[in-house]
Amino acid sequence: MKVALITGITGQDGSYLAELLLEKGYMVHGIKRRSSLFNTDRIDHLYQDPHDPNQRLKLHYGDLTDSMNLTRIIQETQPDEIYNLGAMSHVKVSFDSPEYVGNVDGLGTLRILEAVRLLGLEKKTRIYQASTSELYGGLPENKNERGFYDETCPFYPRSPYGVAKIYGFWITKNYREAYDMYACNGILFNHESPRRGETFVTRKITRAVAKIALGLQDKIYLGNLEAQRDWGHAKDYVRMMWMILQAEKAQDWVIATGVTTTVRDFVRMAFLEVGIELEFKGEGVDEKAYVTACNNKDYQVEIGKEVLSVDPSYFRPTEVDLLLGDPTKAKEQLGWVPEYDLKGLVKDMMEGDIKLMKRDVDLLKAGHEILKQVE
Numbered sequence: 001m002k003v004a005l006i007t008g009i010t011g012q013d014g015s016y017l018a019e020l021l022l023e024k025g026y027m028v029h030g031i032k033r034r035s036s037l038f039n040t041d042r043i044d045h046l047y048q049d050p051h052d053p054n055q056r057l058k059l060h061y062g063d064l065t066d067s068m069n070l071t072r073i074i075q076e077t078q079p080d081e082i083y084n085l086g087a088m089s090h091v092k093v094s095f096d097s098p099e100y101v102g103n104v105d106g107l108g109t110l111r112i113l114e115a116v117r118l119l120g121l122e123k124k125t126r127i128y129q130a131s132t133s134e135l136y137g138g139l140p141e142n143k144n145e146r147g148f149y150d151e152t153c154p155f156y157p158r159s160p161y162g163v164a165k166i167y168g169f170w171i172t173k174n175y176r177e178a179y180d181m182y183a184c185n186g187i188l189f190n191h192e193s194p195r196r197g198e199t200f201v202t203r204k205i206t207r208a209v210a211k212i213a214l215g216l217q218d219k220i221y222l223g224n225l226e227a228q229r230d231w232g233h234a235k236d237y238v239r240m241m242w243m244i245l246q247a248e249k250a251q252d253w254v255i256a257t258g259v260t261t262t263v264r265d266f267v268r269m270a271f272l273e274v275g276i277e278l279e280f281k282g283e284g285v286d287e288k289a290y291v292t293a294c295n296n297k298d299y300q301v302e303i304g305k306e307v308l309s310v311d312p313s314y315f316r317p318t319e320v321d322l323l324l325g326d327p328t329k330a331k332e333q334l335g336w337v338p339e340y341d342l343k344g345l346v347k348d349m350m351e352g353d354i355k356l357m358k359r360d361v362d363l364l365k366a367g368h369e370i371l372k373q374v375e
């Protein structure tokens with residue numbers, strides 16, 4: 001039985017990857033952080049009784065800032081594959097805690113690589129590093145001749161998160177070259193799902209749209225509506241993480257859809273999913289969106305209602321304006337064929353959030369409190 005170790009197993013990608021690897025018959029070990037509340041919501045459906053002799057999912061307490069802990073877990077589990085997905089992954093928050101993000105997202109990667117090397121596992125253990133399109137920073141002059149970012153384009157990170165991840169990228173490549181380790185970077189563009197963290201823009205939007213449709217919230221406040229992202233579905237992307245580690249030769253790979261969309265259009269698509277049409281008026285910080293039609297009898301949103309305003313507190317000190325990936329290499333060499341397009345992604349996320357928010361409506365009716373926080 002193949003053995004995998006996933007850092008960040010409690011996150012969006014970690015949860016889908018754990019599902020995939022269990023389906024493939026792996027023994028899956030995951031590192032979770034100690035927290036004062038349960039933080040395993042996304043993997044609770046995979047829980048297995050530790051007393052079951054056939055247990056194939058095992059969680060270990062740990063942290064990417066703790067070398068001794070990581071070394072011990074790797075020694076105990078002797079993994080064939082390590083997926084280093086653990087990170088402080090929020091770009092805006094990285095401006096608030098830049099040192100921490102450097103430690104976890106940058107040095108954390110080194111700790112994994114060095115533990116594998118010190119334990120003499122460098123010929124056994126394959127390592128996947130969760131690199132990111134944030135490395136490119138969205139500079140127009142760095143695109144390839146077709147207008148996309150691919151594996152040959154230069155990097156120019158625009159946040160402490162991007163800068164920390166660039167260390168992770170290069171130290172992975174360096175260990176591959178210096179010690180002949182099988183260590184790969186997946187340069188993944190944005191990928192979302194119903195399990196996406198609630199403060200990333202797509203999920204913030206789909207949650208708010210569901211709440212507005214059901215009368216639980218009046219409006220949504222967002223930052224830069226002009227930003228453009230290449231959004232795919234996390235389920236498709238974790239399949240590629242696995243494929244990357246099955247390739248004959250360790251390399252770095254861009255995984256993207258090749259389509260880019262503004263935040264504004266994502267908002268439009270999410271509202272349309274529940275039959276609500278919008279009109280955007282004004283510019284910059286004065287831009288607002290109003291309901292022009294409501295074509296679904298389940299939702300009673302009045303025509304003319306203001307449902308979106310810009311709040312500059314969500315702007316970033318330095319922004320990545322546009323991301324658009326060129327996945328040609330992964331398509332040709334790994335057979336990358338995503339199942340979801342953007343419309344399918346928005347539909348999946350809206351269905352998930354409508355279901356969740358209907359539960360909130362029922363809770364309210366029964367006299368319970370519901371979570372009011374939107375950011």
Ligand code: NDP
Pocket residue numbers: 007008009010011012013014031032033035039062063064065084085086087088089090104130131132133187188189190191192197
């Ligand atoms: P999430 O934020 O959903 O998950 C991050 C995971 O890392 C969580 O399990 C979190 O634990 C864990 N974590 C955070 N800090 C530490 C730490 N100090 N030690 C150990 N674990 C820690 O991210 P995603 O699932 O979306 O992304 C997975 C990886 O891919 C990340 O590295 C991200 O930077 C990268 N990435 C993501 C993209 C995307 O669009 N989703 C695109 C490109 C790269 P807890 O649950 O306790 O918070």
Ligand code: GDR
Pocket residue numbers: 089090091092131132133134188189190191199200201202204221222223224225227228229263314315316319320
């Ligand atoms: P990103 O994702 O920074 O691309 O990083 P996020 O969803 O946070 O932002 C995307 C774009 O939307 C704009 N935006 C807002 N963003 C948030 N979070 N909240 C808002 O209210 C808002 N309004 C507008 C942002 O300015 C930005 O331009 C994600 C993370 O998953 C990273 O870990 C990963 O590496 C990259 O994707 C690829």
